[in-house]
Every structure is written in structure tokens, then in C-alpha cells.
Amino acid sequence: MVRRPGLPVDPEKLVARMEIIDIPLEGRADMDGLRAFLSACLDAANEDGHDKIASITLSVKHIDPLAVLDSIYEGDAHHFYMENPYREWAVAGAEAVVSASWNGPDRFQQARTFAAGLDEHVIAIGDLSLPFSGPLFFAGFSFYDSVDGREEAFPGGQVFVPQWQVARAGDHYVAVANALIRPGMDVEAVAQRIWSAHRKFSAYTYDQPPRPPVYHxxxxxxxxxxxxxxxxxxxxxxxxxxxxxxxxxxxxxxxxxxxxxxxxxxxxxxxxxxxxxxxxxxxxxxxxxxxxxxxxxxxxxxxxxxxxxxxxxxxxxxxxxxxxxxxxxxxxxxxxxxxxxxxxxxxxxxxxxxxxxxxxxxxxxxxxxxxxxxxxxxxxxxxxxxxxxxxxxxxxxxxxxxxxxxxxxxxxxxxxxxxxxxxxxxxxxxxxxxxxxxxxxxxxxxxxxxxxxxxxxxxxxxxxxxxxxxxxxxxxxxxxxxxxxxxxxxxxx
Ligand SMILES: C=C(O[C@@H]1C=C(C(=O)O)C=C[C@H]1O)C(=O)O
Structure with a gap:
């Protein structure tokens, strides 16, 4: 783990192995800052010969996770949403950066091993003291250890890290972009995608999606x-x-x-x-x-x-x-x-x-x-x-x-x-x-x-x-x- 000064919390306490790069993106929240961060991630991927997950956390103004998910709803993509109004939190995310699924009694331990294996390949930036900051693992585990052939929609256990997450905790609102950085890849397209997502989430307009059909x-x-x-x-x-x-x-x-x-x-x-x-x-x-x-x-x-x-x-x-x-x-x-x-x-x-x-x-x-x-x-x-x-x-x-x-x-x-x-x-x-x-x-x-x-x-x-x-x-x-x-x-x- 790379430790840098100036972080809001002691990263050793915060995360076990997740690497935190201290590029002051908040101060230089521009395309150049983003490119510099992604290039650093690419260097790390090239050096290790291993995929990395770049994760960018930004604090944003009021955002409603359900409304965001609804406005960009896609019927055939992974998504996760959970909200408890009484306890004042909500989180939503979609489109998997990485995902895995299991059947059998070891499913919880396999999920744990999967997450631990990714941990050392996450490179995170932004204020990681915020609730719901950094990459989240969204998960589902069926009632039984394994599902039989009739239930192929959801396996015994599944976990995915989304491309984007938005969350609310009390009066804090957080948007996170996660991207897979492969050795040797061209990160410019990733930078463009994250930049446009960042602009979108910073002042979300809730563009009306096509009205879903009326049903009876x-x-x-x-x-x-x-x-x-x-x-x-x-x-x-x-x-x-x-x-x-x-x-x-x-x-x-x-x-x-x-x-x-x-x-x-x-x-x-x-x-x-x-x-x-x-x-x-x-x-x-x-x-x-x-x-x-x-x-x-x-x-x-x-x-x-x-x-x-x-x-x-x-x-x-x-x-x-x-x-x-x-x-x-x-x-x-x-x-x-x-x-x-x-x-x-x-x-x-x-x-x-x-x-x-x-x-x-x-x-x-x-x-x-x-x-x-x-x-x-x-x-x-x-x-x-x-x-x-x-x-x-x-x-x-x-x-x-x-x-x-x-x-x-x-x-x-x-x-x-x-x-x-x-x-x-x-x-x-x-x-x-x-x-x-x-x-x-x-x-x-x-x-x-x-x-x-x-x-x-x-x-x-x-x-x-x-x-x-x-x-x-x-x-x-x-x-x-x-x-x-x-x-x-x-x-x-
Ligand atoms: C199994 C369910 O609920 C459970 C059964 C309850 C009961 O029998 O009193 C109460 C709450 C839950 O623990 C369900 O809602 O499907």
C-alpha cells in the first residue's frame, strides 16, 4: 500500500491493502487531474501485469439514488438499489466492472476471498472518510446454498462492483466511478466516460426516461x-x-x-x-x-x-x-x-x-x-x-x-x-x-x-x-x- 500524507484518515486503519493515491482531484477536478490519476493506475497495472480497479469518490450536492437509477434504467444490466428512509440512507449502482457468482456451501467464503483478492488491486482517490465512498460490493445470496436449474436468474451467491454508485447518508451525498484498467490499455476513453459521468452526477438533471408502459x-x-x-x-x-x-x-x-x-x-x-x-x-x-x-x-x-x-x-x-x-x-x-x-x-x-x-x-x-x-x-x-x-x-x-x-x-x-x-x-x-x-x-x-x-x-x-x-x-x-x-x-x- 502506498501511504501519502494529507489524507483525511489513516489509510492503514481505513482499508487493509487498498492503494490510495493522493492526487488532489477535488482541487483540480478537471480532465487533466483525472488523466493523471488514470495514468498512474495504468502504470501500476503495467508494472504488476494485473488489472486494476480505479475508483474515484466525489462528494456531490443533493442526489436521489433511486431517481438516478430510474432515469438511466436499463432492463438488461446488473443493478442494485437499497434504501432505508427511516435510517436516512440510500445507495444505488449499476453495470458491473467485475462480478462473480458461486453455488454451494462455500459461497460466503468464496465471496470473501473474491473481495480480498480485488482489495490489493483497487487504487482509490477522493475523500474516503465519506460514507459509501470507495468501491462497493453489491451482493445477493439465495435462500439455499445452491439453486437448481429452474432458478437460473440468481445463483447461490453473487457479487459485483458497479461502474458507478451514488449514495445518500443523512445530508451527505456521494458519487463514485469505478473503472477496470487493463495493462497496456488506452485510458483516454475511460477518462472521457468518467468525466462525463462526473459532470452528470455533480448537477444531476433527472432527464425523464421514456415513460414505462402502463400495465394491468x-x-x-x-x-x-x-x-x-x-x-x-x-x-x-x-x-x-x-x-x-x-x-x-x-x-x-x-x-x-x-x-x-x-x-x-x-x-x-x-x-x-x-x-x-x-x-x-x-x-x-x-x-x-x-x-x-x-x-x-x-x-x-x-x-x-x-x-x-x-x-x-x-x-x-x-x-x-x-x-x-x-x-x-x-x-x-x-x-x-x-x-x-x-x-x-x-x-x-x-x-x-x-x-x-x-x-x-x-x-x-x-x-x-x-x-x-x-x-x-x-x-x-x-x-x-x-x-x-x-x-x-x-x-x-x-x-x-x-x-x-x-x-x-x-x-x-x-x-x-x-x-x-x-x-x-x-x-x-x-x-x-x-x-x-x-x-x-x-x-x-x-x-x-x-x-x-x-x-x-x-x-x-x-x-x-x-x-x-x-x-x-x-x-x-x-x-x-x-x-x-x-x-x-x-x-x-
Ligand atoms: C417469512 C416472513 O416473515 C417472517 C415471519 C414472521 C412471523 O411468522 O411472525 C414475522 C416476520 C418475519 O420473520 C415473510 O414475511 O415472508
Whole structure:
């Protein structure tokens, strides 16, 4: 690593090996400054005989990541978007500079090795103390380790570094351009592209893209034979009684057919507005399939040496009358069945954090997470991270928690796989980002749908424990699915 004076932070603390070149681009934010930087990257690539990633971070004025992604939306490019309005952050990026995918139980470690391998070949410039600065790794991990042939849209695990990223954290707005610099290449075209992107992002004009087509829902159809969900809940209750497991999360899927293709980012604009406590997200693969949703559940985030996770399990409806709504909340907080269901998730998270040697601060009893359509029991969990534990290690250890899988994990997963009449794919899998400092966040992909052209598949699940009533679990999944369905209908016209 090259260390230069005048940087806002100690680069040794900031990044392990990422090279930081101290060309004062902010002061000389012109084409010459950019050319000088890219030539330095090219020299490094030539010297090492290895591709380099040049990464340029600039602080910009107000920018809305979703609106930027929407205005340059391409149906067949990798993109990633995630926003949590309540916590005041948003990030979007598109077009892969580098990408990789894996299947199998090693997928998290392979992703970690992939990112570590790139680390020493990143040459970064700009204010790297800014949130979301430097190159980001956007990632998706499906529910199961591997996907079968039916689910080719998203592999077991995938990571990509985008050509451009824009982000907001509170009142800070950041734009990052990343470019692959190959030994012997002519960097002038790269300089021109980055320069025009820099000018564009510095004063974004939100040029209106062609209006996406108006669409209507032609057909809404439950996936699988009629009555499968109720039958599966009954089977699960028998298995629980026999002692096969304590908890299992079973899900349903509904297929929508539209009369026209549906641009997923229009739906996201509704989701982030209507569900500000949730993380709204879209992960699009190169074949044009998008995995979208607004999830209340954070699997894990890491911010400057601290990790945060949570248990969310146990649900009740909402009611328009204040009194009835409060009664539902009070009953949920006192429900023996829901507290037991919740307790399984907390205990499992505690054990898995312990297996990584991490201390955890866990409140004795859950609070409420109140969403517009449902309310949940929630226990926030956090603690200091240990040297050498990466966010991907945490994701690997925690996923899937009994909030979306079951406990004991492997026994419950076997029955989910056997009974559900559709592949879960990315549903209840992970969508998120991480950076070279080890910060990042992974959301659990529930309240979600797979969208492609004129089709969408919506998913929702519910936790089954002793005492669950099949019809009530069915009703709960309908309530959960309605969040997304309303936004899909709302974005149609
Ligand atoms: C599985 C889902 O949600 C999970 C199940 C819950 C429950 O059964 O009470 C609550 C929140 C989530 O942990 C889903 O929304 O699809």
C-alpha cells in the first residue's frame, strides 16, 4: 500500500491493502487531474501485469439514488438499489466492472476471498472518510446454498462492483466511478466516460426516461396445487408434535401476469414511500430479472467495528381504530405462542453469535415493530466486532435464522424444500452491500417478488410453532403479501 500524507484518515486503519493515491482531484477536478490519476493506475497495472480497479469518490450536492437509477434504467444490466428512509440512507449502482457468482456451501467464503483478492488491486482517490465512498460490493445470496436449474436468474451467491454508485447518508451525498484498467490499455476513453459521468452526477438533471408502459394485472394465481399451504402447516404441526423441530417457516407464492412489461423501479418508489421503516431494494441480474421488495428485517450490518442484527418474529394485524390497534399490539406482546416463536429466533441468533466468539447485547423482552400492514415482535441485538470477523462470516453464520427457516435449522430446511411447491430462490435470501473497510449491510429478502417483463412472483411466509392455527397463518401471509401487491397496483398506471 502506498501511504501519502494529507489524507483525511489513516489509510492503514481505513482499508487493509487498498492503494490510495493522493492526487488532489477535488482541487483540480478537471480532465487533466483525472488523466493523471488514470495514468498512474495504468502504470501500476503495467508494472504488476494485473488489472486494476480505479475508483474515484466525489462528494456531490443533493442526489436521489433511486431517481438516478430510474432515469438511466436499463432492463438488461446488473443493478442494485437499497434504501432505508427511516435510517436516512440510500445507495444505488449499476453495470458491473467485475462480478462473480458461486453455488454451494462455500459461497460466503468464496465471496470473501473474491473481495480480498480485488482489495490489493483497487487504487482509490477522493475523500474516503465519506460514507459509501470507495468501491462497493453489491451482493445477493439465495435462500439455499445452491439453486437448481429452474432458478437460473440468481445463483447461490453473487457479487459485483458497479461502474458507478451514488449514495445518500443523512445530508451527505456521494458519487463514485469505478473503472477496470487493463495493462497496456488506452485510458483516454475511460477518462472521457468518467468525466462525463462526473459532470452528470455533480448537477444531476433527472432527464425523464421514456415513460414505462402502463400495465394491468391480467391474472393472479397461487403457485402449486390448491390448499397446499394449509396442508403444509398441518404437516408441520404434526412434525413439531413428534419433536422433529420447534419451529418452521412455510411460505406461499402468487404469480401475477400483466398485459405489459413492468419496470421494477416504479414499484420501488411506492415501496419506499409507503414502508419507510423497511429497507426497499432491487437487485437486477443481466438477464433482466429483478428481485425487489421492502423488508423489515436486517440480517446484519457492520459499521465501524460494531455489528447490529435483530430478531423479528411474531405478528399481528393492524386496525384502523386506535383502540383496536392498541389491543392487537398489547395482545401480541403478551401472546405466549408468539413469544415462544420469537424466543426461538433470539436463542438461535445468540448461539450463532457465540460460535463466532462475539459478545451480544440482547434485551430481555421484545418490543414492537409497527408497519402499515402488520406489526411484529422485535428484539434488537448488537455488539463489538472481533478482529478477523468479516460481515460475510456473520451473514454465513446467521443465515437463515429461524425467522425465515426454522430450528433446529437443518431439519426444518429439509421439510421446507420438500413441501413448498416452488423454489425459494432469492426469497428469504440476502441482498446487501459491503465495502473494503468491512462495513456493510445485508437485508433478509422477505416481502419480496421476482419481476421479469410481464410477470411477477410474490412471496410471503409465516413461522409455525406448536399452537399455530393454519387459517390464521394463511391470513398472515396474505397481509404480508398485500404490501407489495398494493404498490404493484399503484405503480401500474
Ligand atoms: C417469512 C416472513 O416473515 C417472517 C415471519 C414472521 C412471523 O411468522 O411472525 C414475522 C416476520 C418475519 O420473520 C415473510 O414475511 O415472508
Amino acid at each position: 394485472i391480467l391474472e393472479e394465481r397461487e403457485v402449486g396445487p390448491e390448499g397446499t399451504f394449509l396442508k403444509n402447516v398441518a404437516l408441520a404441526l404434526e412434525a413439531i408434535k413428534k419433536g422433529s423441530y420447534n419451529k418452521i417457516v412455510l411460505s406461499r407464492a402468487v404469480d401475477l401476469l400483466f398485459d405489459n412489461s413492468c419496470q421494477p423501479l416504479k414499484i420501488l418508489n411506492r415501496l419506499r414511500r409507503d414502508y419507510p421503516r423497511c429497507s426497499s431494494f432491487s437487485l437486477q441480474s443481466e438477464n433482466g430479472t429483478s428481485f425487489i421488495g421492502a423488508t423489515p428485517e436486517r440480517l446484519v450490518s457492520v459499521d465501524n467495528g460494531r455489528y447490529t442484527t435483530e430478531a423479528i418474529a411474531g405478528s399481528a394485524a393492524r386496525d384502523p381504530s386506535a383502540g383496536e390497534d392498541a389491543r392487537l399490539a398489547r395482545d401480541l406482546l403478551a401472546s405466549e405462542k408468539d413469544l415462544r416463536e420469537h424466543g426461538h429466533v433470539v436463542e438461535s441468533i445468540r448461539r450463532r453469535l457465540e460460535s463466532l466468539g462475539l459478545e451480544a447485547r440482547i434485551p430481555d423482552s421484545p418490543g414492537l415493530l409497527v408497519l402499515p400492514n402488520v406489526q411484529h415482535l422485535r428484539t434488537p441485538i448488537n455488539g463489538p466486532l472481533k478482529e478477523g470477523v468479516h460481515i460475510l462470516d456473520l451473514a454465513e453464520a446467521l443465515h437463515p435464522t429461524p425467522a425465515v427457516g426454522g430450528t433446529p435449522r437443518e431439519d426444518a430446511l429439509k421439510d421446507i424444500f420438500k413441501w413448498e411447491p416452488f423454489p425459494r430462490g432469492m426469497f428469504a435470501g440476502l441482498t446487501g452491500w459491503f465495502d473494503l473497510r468491512g462495513n456493510g449491510e445485508f437485508a433478509v429478502g422477505i416481502r419480496s417478488a421476482l419481476v421479469r417483463d410481464s410477470r411477477a412472483r410474490l412471496f410471503a411466509g409465516a413461522g409455525i410453532v406448536e399452537g399455530s392455527i393454519p387459517e390464521m397463518e394463511l391470513r398472515e401471509t396474505t397481509l404480508k403479501m398485500e404490501a407489495l401487491l398494493r404498490c404493484i397496483r399503484g405503480a401500474a398506471g
